[in-house]
Amino acid sequence: MQIINTPKSMQKIAESLRGKRKTIGLVPTMGALHEGHLSLIKRSAMENDITVVSIFVNPTQFGPNEDFARYPRAFKKDRLLAQKAGADFIFHPTASAMYPDNFQTFVIPDKIADKLEGAARPGHFKGVATICLKLFNIIKPHRAYFGQKDAQQLAVIRQMARDFNLDLKIVGCPIVRTRTGVALSSRHVYLSESELRKATVIHKALLAARKEINAGQRSISKLRKLMAEIIGSESGLYIEYISFNRWDNLEELRTLSGNTLISLVVRIGKVRLLDNTLIRIR
Numbered sequence: 001m002q003i004i005n006t007p008k009s010m011q012k013i014a015e016s017l018r019g020k021r022k023t024i025g026l027v028p029t030m031g032a033l034h035e036g037h038l039s040l041i042k043r044s045a046m047e048n049d050i051t052v053v054s055i056f057v058n059p060t061q062f063g064p065n066e067d068f069a070r071y072p073r074a075f076k077k078d079r080l081l082a083q084k085a086g087a088d089f090i091f092h093p094t095a096s097a098m099y100p101d102n103f104q105t106f107v108i109p110d111k112i113a114d115k116l117e118g119a120a121r122p123g124h125f126k127g128v129a130t131i132c133l134k135l136f137n138i139i140k141p142h143r144a145y146f147g148q149k150d151a152q153q154l155a156v157i158r159q160m161a162r163d164f165n166l167d168l169k170i171v172g173c174p175i176v177r178t179r180t181g182v183a184l185s186s187r188h189v190y191l192s193e194s195e196l197r198k199a200t201v202i203h204k205a206l207l208a209a210r211k212e213i214n215a216g217q218r219s220i221s222k223l224r225k226l227m228a229e230i231i232g233s234e235s236g237l238y239i240e241y242i243s244f245n246r247w248d249n250l251e252e253l254r255t256l257s258g259n260t261l262i263s264l265v266v267r268i269g270k271v272r273l274l275d276n277t278l279i280r281i282r
């Protein structure tokens, strides 16, 4: 496995691989790799000749009061984990290589990015879309792998790929959970054991909503109430939102039908935990 630090050298390698008709899979990450990331790397290694993992804590997707400075960075460990999971290259640039002085051009996703996480974190998806477009242009992947846990991120990137006619496939991959059901996140390092244990109610709430829907419940307010009660059974958890949206364009649903994303954010202290489930409603 090789580690590449500059966009120019990564681009050269990608061009040469494409010249040899090799398929390239990209797993974009900010490092602090966990089993969720590793599942994306393994999938990419199965589906492509070459897998590139990018590790870059992208400053433009963090708000001024967010955790950019203290975001977990564990390059040595990440490098071993990525290699073991099947990565052929790690692209690990510096911030100044990605955003040189006088950088001025950003991708600004429209309506799809102004709700849910976009409303809670203004400017977040502008940073995400911009860095992903840069990574796509540098690494030239045939496929790029994103976890379903960040469902809105996946929807925003899919929309960008359609809108900009990007010549690659965006592959959404299932959420990986702890044995107790908590959706894995690099931010778990901020939580104590007891906080992680309390967080299990988040998935329980989603499962309960699914069960009710399958039994015929179609009232969004009743489902929201049920989920809030389950989460409220643990102390110290604060619900930021529970939302029901159309999966393709993330429009908020007034009545339940079609492919639906149920997503929620629960805060424990300063840590925001995201989770969601997709359900087809007839």
Ligand code: PAF
Binding pocket: 028, 029, 030, 056, 058, 061, 128, 131, 132, 150, 153
């Ligand atoms: O999901 C992440 O880790 C980041 O948002 C991504 C896609 C690597 C862009 O910085």
